[in-house]
Amino acid sequence: MEQENIAVGLDIGTTKIVAMIGRKNEYGKVEILGIGKAKSLGVHRGVVNNITQTIQSIQQAVRDAEANAGLKVDQVTVGIAGQHIRSLQHSDYITRANYDDVIEEQDIEELCNQVHKLVMLPGEEIIHVLPQEYKVDGQAEITQPIGMHGARLEANFHVVVGQISSIRNIVRCVKNSGLELGGVNLEPLASANAVLSQEEKEAGVALIDIGGGTTDLAIFKDGIIRHTAVIPFGGNVITEDIKDGCSIIEKQAELLKVKFGSAWPGENKDNEIVSIPGLRGREPKEISLKNLSKIIHYRAVEIIEQVFQEIKNYGHEEQRKKLIAGIVITGGGAQLKHLKQLVEYITGMDTRIGLPNEHLAGDTEKDTASPIFATAVGLVMKAIYEHEHQVQEEKEEEQAKLEEDQPIQTVSEEEQTSSEDTEELAQENPEKQDRATGPRRNIFEKFFDGLKDFLDKAE
Known part of the structure; x- marks a missing residue:
């Protein structure tokens, strides 16, 4: 097994920490080699509040993943979330010195780096700078400006911002676990890559990732990220409500x-009861499933309404911002019974449960293609993409260096004489011209001749 093709995603959540090892197979799908899962003890609502416990949980998850995959890992791509995450819209531009040359990748990088220099509130730093539409010399609605001519390159950006201390704590936990940080990715973006299709992103879709401590939202339209938000409530709040409401x-x-549990109380009959064992020899406690569903329902409604308010803030009611593909729910909370129906009832939008199976290899275990692992799968996909991009850049640099080092070839007297003899031979016997000059035709001439023959036949 080639170690350099291996990618590792590390999902540091409030309820669990997941380490997932994968690679891309020959069909372009992600093959999961190993998964490790550990209870998250040092994270609250996506933010690390106990460094030591978080390090122990990370090490446990990575050890389990390594044992399942049968290999050692040293670099991971980490997901970041939490109530400290916020996003904003920003426009910026650069004026190109050599406007006669076409716009290249480095011009876009220069523009993005300029946005990274924005002054944030004290204690904040920029996590992602995501270009939306570009303008070239005032021409708007350009999705890909590379290859175009223009002096002024302008763009609208979706900028994701987070607390420096929270980000540094996650980085510290990863490094103190004996791992190298390969990259940091916003968790809703990772989940979106795992469960959404390109068609949904083009049509307009809202991804709701319900985790243990937070509920993340990512809205796409025309294939571009338009809005992100983090709601500081998740599945753990529902569990707390059940604990207090049922005194267990x-x-x-x-x-x-x-x-x-069910998010729809009408599904349970009044006489449906479950018995809970008593503590230390006490009498068992009987709990009505209808009451249980009511507790869950009230909190689920609150979470969904907060998410729906963010969707309204995006402006989904405008015709050009309409979310034709509706809502996709993923994360551990998506497994709650009748949640899909409740979301449809509150929002009036088509809803489906998001499974990360579209990008996974066909022989992947059913448990792995679960909403619980959506973020981890997305992080593995991100790590694979970053690795391939890095390899491609290294190849291009190596090729450019070879071309620079290649000496200029000069024609020797013998080659010149041979060329003159060939010309004389061609003049004396035109029929032998092809055979005399044939070996000297380069590969490009042969390619264009073949192309010409193909086009002639096509006509």
């Missing part, structure tokens, strides 16, 4: 939610 311990509340 957290472990029992989580089991109740997963096994019997």
Whole structure:
């Protein structure tokens, strides 16, 4: 197995930490080689609040993934989320000195780097600078300006910002776990890459990733990220409500939610009851499933309404901003029974559960293609893309260096004499001209001759 083709995603969540090892197979799909999962003890609502416990959980998850895959990993791509994340819209431009030359990748990089210099609020830093539309000399609605002529290059950007301390704490946890940080990616973007199709992104779609501590939102339209938001509530708040409402311990509340919970109270009959074992020999506690569903329903409605408010803030009711593909729910919270129906009822938008199976190899285990692992799969995909991009850049640099080092070839007297003899031979016997000059035709001439023959036949 080639170590350089391996990519590792590390999802540091509030409920769990997942390490996923994968690689791209010959069909362009992601092949999952190993998964490690550990209970997250040092993270609250996406923010690290206990460095030591988080490091231990990361090491446990990575060890399990390495044991499953049968190999050692040293570099990971990490997902970042949390209530400290916010986003803003920004426009910027550069004036190109050599406007006679076409716009190249380096011009776009210069423009993005300029946005990275924006002054943020104290304690904040820019995580992502995501270009939306470009303008070249005032010409708007350009999605790809590379190859165009122009003096002024302008763009609208979606800028994602986070707290420096929170980001540094995650980086520190990763490095202190004995791992190298390959990259940082916003978790809703990673989940979107794993569960959304390009057609949905073009049509307009809102991705809702319901995790343990936070609910992340990412809105796409015309294939471009338009809006991101982090709601500081997730599945753990529902568990807390069940624990308080039913007077049981957290472990029992989580089991109740997963096994019997529903976001739609009308589905349960009044006489449906589940018995919970008592603590230390106490009498068992009987809980009505209808009451359980009511508790879950009220909190789920609150979360969905906050997300829907963010969708309204984006302006989805405008015709040009309409989300034709509706809503896609993913994350661990997406497994809650009847949540899809509740989202459709509140928002009036078509909804589906997002599974990360579209980009996975056909022989992937069913448990892996679960909404729980959507972010981890997206991080592995991001790591693979970054690796391929880096390899391509190295090849281009190597090729450019070879071309610079290649000596200029001079024609020797013998080659010149041979060329003159060939010309004389061609003049004396035209029929032998092809055979005399044939070996000297270069590969490009042969290619264009073949192309000409093909076009002639096509006509």
